[in-house]
Amino acid sequence: MPAEPSVLMSVPQSLSRSRTSASLDLLRRLFRTRFGGVGLIILVVISALSAFAPWFASSGPMDLGSPALQPPSWQHLLGTDSLGRDVRSVMLYAGRSSLTIGFCAAAMAFLIGGTIGALAGYFRGAVASVLLRVTDLFHTLPAIIIVLFSVSLMGSSFWLQVAAVALAIWPIEARIVYGQFITLSGREFVLAARAAGLSTFHIIFREILPNALPTVIVQVSLDASTAILIEAGLGFLGLSDPTVPSWGEMLNRGQEFLELAWWMSVFPGMAICIAVLGFNLFADGVTEMFNPRASAVAPKLDS
Amino acid sequence: MLRHIAGHMAQAVLLLLSVVVLIFCLLQLIPGDPIQAMVGDMPVPPALRASLEQRFQLNEPFLQRLYGYLVNVLHGDLGYSMNYRRPVFDILAERFPRTLLLAGVGYAFGILIGIAIGIQSAVTPHRSVDRAWSSLVLIGYAMPTFWVGQLLVIVFSIHLGWLPTQGMGPMVSRASGVDWLLERATYLVLPVATYTILETTRVARFMRASVLETLEQGYIVTARQKGLSRREIIIGHVVRNSILPVITVMGYSFGTAMGGAVLLETVFSYPGVGSLMVESVRARDTQVIVGVVILIACSVVVMNIVVDLLYAWLDPRIRVSSRQS
Numbered sequence: 290m291p292a293e294p295s296v297l298m299s300v301p302q303s304l305s306r307s308r309t310s311a312s313l314d315l316l317r318r319l320f321r322t323r324f325g326g327v328g329l330i331i332l333v334v335i336s337a338l339s340a341f342a343p344w345f346a347s348s349g350p351m352d353l354g355s356p357a358l359q360p361p362s363w364q365h366l367l368g369t370d371s372l373g374r375d376v377r378s379v380m381l382y383a384g385r386s387s388l389t390i391g392f393c394a395a396a397m398a399f400l401i402g403g404t405i406g407a408l409a410g411y412f413r414g415a416v417a418s419v420l421l422r423v424t425d426l427f428h429t430l431p432a433i434i435i436v437l438f439s440v441s442l443m444g445s446s447f448w449l450q451v452a453a454v455a456l457a458i459w460p461i462e463a464r465i466v467y468g469q470f471i472t473l474s475g476r477e478f479v480l481a482a483r484a485a486g487l488s489t490f491h492i493i494f495r496e497i498l499p500n501a502l503p504t505v506i507v508q509v510s511l512d513a514s515t516a517i518l519i520e521a522g523l524g525f526l527g528l529s530d531p532t533v534p535s536w537g538e539m540l541n542r543g544q545e546f547l548e549l550a551w552w553m554s555v556f557p558g559m560a561i562c563i564a565v566l567g568f569n570l571f572a573d574g575v576t577e578m579f580n581p582r583a584s585a586v587a588p589k590l591d592s
Numbered sequence: 593m594l595r596h597i598a599g600h601m602a603q604a605v606l607l608l609l610s611v612v613v614l615i616f617c618l619l620q621l622i623p624g625d626p627i628q629a630m631v632g633d634m635p636v637p638p639a640l641r642a643s644l645e646q647r648f649q650l651n652e653p654f655l656q657r658l659y660g661y662l663v664n665v666l667h668g669d670l671g672y673s674m675n676y677r678r679p680v681f682d683i684l685a686e687r688f689p690r691t692l693l694l695a696g697v698g699y700a701f702g703i704l705i706g707i708a709i710g711i712q713s714a715v716t717p718h719r720s721v722d723r724a725w726s727s728l729v730l731i732g733y734a735m736p737t738f739w740v741g742q743l744l745v746i747v748f749s750i751h752l753g754w755l756p757t758q759g760m761g762p763m764v765s766r767a768s769g770v771d772w773l774l775e776r777a778t779y780l781v782l783p784v785a786t787y788t789i790l791e792t793t794r795v796a797r798f799m800r801a802s803v804l805e806t807l808e809q810g811y812i813v814t815a816r817q818k819g820l821s822r823r824e825i826i827i828g829h830v831v832r833n834s835i836l837p838v839i840t841v842m843g844y845s846f847g848t849a850m851g852g853a854v855l856l857e858t859v860f861s862y863p864g865v866g867s868l869m870v871e872s873v874r875a876r877d878t879q880v881i882v883g884v885v886i887l888i889a890c891s892v893v894v895m896n897i898v899v900d901l902l903y904a905w906l907d908p909r910i911r912v913s914s915r916q917s
Contacts, residue, residue, distance in 0.1 A: 324730075426610050428844070429889050431851025434869070441873040441881055442618065514734070521736045522855050526870050540739065544859070551746045558739035565734035 318578050325574015331567030335560075339384030348375050350382035350534050361552055368552035370542060376552060380560055383534040387517055388564065390451055390535075394516035395509045397455035402462025403505070407493055409463070410470020421467070424460045432457035432515065433522055440528055447530045450523065454516045465508045469501035503579040507572045514568035521561045536561045600900045604893045609662070611889040615882055616661050620654075634674065665886065671879035675872065680883040684865065688887060691857070691864030694780065695849045698787020706792040707838065710799020714807070715826055726800070732793035737852045741786040741859040748782060755781055783860045790852065794845055795838060802834040809833070832906075839903055843896035850888050 320326035338345055351374070359369040368376050405424065409417040427435065435457040443449050473479060474497060482496045498505075517536075523529045524537020525544070536557045543554035627636055627644050645651060652660075664670075670680040713725035748755050756779050806812065807830065815825045853866030861867070865884050872880040 422610070425607065426614060429607060429611060429847070429892055430885065431847045431888065431892070433851040433854050434885055434888055437854065437869060437873050438615075438618070438881060438885055441876065441878070518736050522738065525736075525738055525855065526858060526873075528873060540736075540742070544742065547742060547745055548750050551750075554739070554742050554746070558736060558742065561736050561739065562731070562734045565736075566730065569730065569734055 315578075319574050322574040322577040324570040325578060328567050328570025328572070328574055331563060332571060335384060335564055335567065336388060339381055339388055342378075342381040342385065345381055348378045350374070350379050360550075368550065368556075370539075370546075370550070370553050376539075376556055379534055379539060380536070380557055383536050383539055383557070384560065384564075386447070386533045386535040387520055387537070387561070390454060390520045391513040391517040391564070391568070393451045394454040394458065394520075395513035397451065398459040398462050398512050398516075399505070399509050401455060402459035402464075403466045405459075406463040406466030406468075407470055407498070410467045411474065411489070411493060411497075417467075420463075424463045427456075428460040428464075432519055436519055436523060437526075437528070440523065445523075445528055445530055447533050450520070450529060454519050457519065458512050458515050462505075462508055462512060465504060466501065469504055470497060473497050473500050503575060507575050510568045510572040510575070514565040514572075517561060517564055517568070596904060597901065600897055604897050608890060608893050612662060612665055612886060613658065615885060616658055619878070619882070670883040670886065673872075673877055673880045675875040675877040675880065680879050683868065683880065684883055684887055687863060687865045687868050690862070691850070691853050691866060692891075694783050694857070694862065694864060695787060695846075695853050697780070698784045699791050699846065699849050701784070701788040702791020703795050703842065705788065706795025707799050707835065709792065709796040710838075711803055711826070711831060711834070713796065714800045714803035715830070725796070729793045729796045729800075732789060733797060735790075736855075737786065737790055738855040738859045740789055741783065741856055744782050744786060745859070755779075783856055783862055786856055786859075787849065787852065791845070791849060794848075798838050798841060799834065802837045803830055806830050806834045836903065836907055839899055839906065843892070843899040846895040847888070847892040850891060 316329075319329060356369065361368045370376055370379065402424075405420050409420040432454075436453045439453040439456060440450065443453070479492060479496050482492050487496075520529065520535060521537035521540065524535045525540045527538075527541045529535055529538055531538075539557035540554055543550070543557065546553050627641055668681050670684070672678070673680050673683060676683055709725055709729070713722050713729075716722050812825065812829060815829050820828070850866075853864060854869050855866070856862070857864045857866035858870050865887060869881060869884045871877075872884070
């Protein structure tokens with residue numbers, strides 16, 4: 290078959306076109322997995338809902354105009370809280386901080402854990418054993434305990450809270466990246482790069498990391514869901530930043546009114562559940578996409 | 593085998609020591625007056641300040657203070673709570689068994705049910721059964737611990753009125769003997785159920801993946817060709833080999849269960865170490881917070897040792913290889 294002339298003549302254009310079609314292809318493959326597409330849709334929808342909260346909310350997050358503790362009705366779809374705020378509106382605005390913590394803490398955990406894991410995996414030997422020991426040390430303590438401890442030491446302003454959550458979840462990230470480096474640095478293309486005399490920086494960032502990407506994306510996505518759950522716990526204990534509404538903080542307010550107003554607790558909890566589910570399903574989908582065996586249907590026992 | 597155990601023990605002790613050192617170093621980072629931080633939001637009389645300075649060797653060099661601190665911790669001296677006006681060790685000794693009861697029972701139930709669901713989900717010939725279990729487990733996995741507790745309270749305590757909402761027992765009780773035990777047990781039902789639900793989802797997810805992996809192994813094909821029945825294959829070959837990886841995550845998952853105690857005990861106002869931690873964070877009672885952190889680290893490390901032993905006992909390959917070395 291002769292080569293299409295357009296491909297030969299306009300290389301940049303066809304390159305950019307092939308990149309879009311490649312990402313479209315990735316999307317198509319994600320939607321072909323069991324849950325991946327559902328996860329992505331959930332994430333996009335809740336992100337959009339809270340990013341454009343003013344369009345979907347009937348009142349601001351601090352509007353106290355309505356009567357307090359109204360059950361769900363046509364006027365207030367999810368009821369009103371003890372201060373007379375519309376629960377649906379507060380929930381939309383609260384999503385902003387909960388999702389921000391999820392994304393930012395996961396990104397920060399990736400920066401800390403990824404760096405440590407990559408250093409340990411690339412240099413091995415004494416460096417690795419020291420770094421892995423430190424990782425183990427943090428891994429021994431449950432995440433919520435680390436977060437509570439750091440909040441009690443440093444206070445709970447919004448960004449300190451993000452840092453505390455990242456401090457609690459980076460060890461898993463470090464472990465995963467370390468594992469990837471161990472596996473990948475023995476592969477032919479890395480050996481070839483080394484033999485060609487390419488720099489350490491080039492080998493780490495251009496050869497190994499891109500190949501570790503699917504695994505890393507899965508872990509960052511799971512980290513985001515963990516971060517949202519931890520934030521919810523912190524908010525529920527009344528230890529999050531009191532000036533920022535979040536789903537956890539709404540649950541804290543609801544705990545007092547469990548008997549009078551179940552809707553103050555049930556709906557924000559559902560929001561957390563859906564966000565976490567979105568991240569987990571997305572992670573599941575990506576795993577399945579790159580490693581179909583991991584979720585292959587079980588062979589029949591009695592066939 | 594002995595060497596295997598001794599090696600793990602030594603590692604565990606080292607890990608614990610480093611946790612204490614890490615906590616000590618973090619405490620040095622608190623901005624402001626360390627004595628004020630220790631006492632909390634209360635004025636410090638000069639006499640107390642002098643005695644605390646001497647006790648914690650605050651005027652000594654860093655390494656000497658660290659050494660003094662380690663010696664104190666090893667002697668079980670975790671300091672004095674300004675909030676409860678009692679030694680930290682005594683408070684922990686009173687509260688830890690309660691947490692252990694709650695988390696332990698929920699954890700045990702969760703593992704058993706989770707293993708059963710994981711196997712059922714992986715080996716069922718009906719894809720719809722697998723899908724149903726998998727979806728339930730996914731949803732359970734996404735729910736915040738304490739929210740599950742709140743939902744159970746709303747349904748079973750408030751709407752149905754079957755069970756008490758919170759606490760460890762009634763304020764005034766006239767019951768005795770078996771009645772007393774039953775009365776106490778009703779208070780445990782909801783918190784234990786919450787624990788069980790969460791642990792179940794965690795274990796079931798893992799167990800399903802592990803069973804699926806086992807099913808692909810050559811020895812399963814061999815067993816099928818030998819003409820063993822489906823039941824014999826599952827019980828004799830699949831379960832035993834699939835449980836091993838699940839057991840390795842049990843140690844870490846125990847840590848998560850202990851972490852969950854912080855939130856669950858707050859939901860149910862259950863007086864264990866979890867609610868103690870929260871009360872102390874609110875009261876800025878640093879000595880107690882540090883005590884709880886060390887205690888939880890200890891329990892996780894001990895659990896990891898137990899898991900290692902269990903693993904060595906279940907997996908003959910480890911027994912044999914450690915005997916040869």
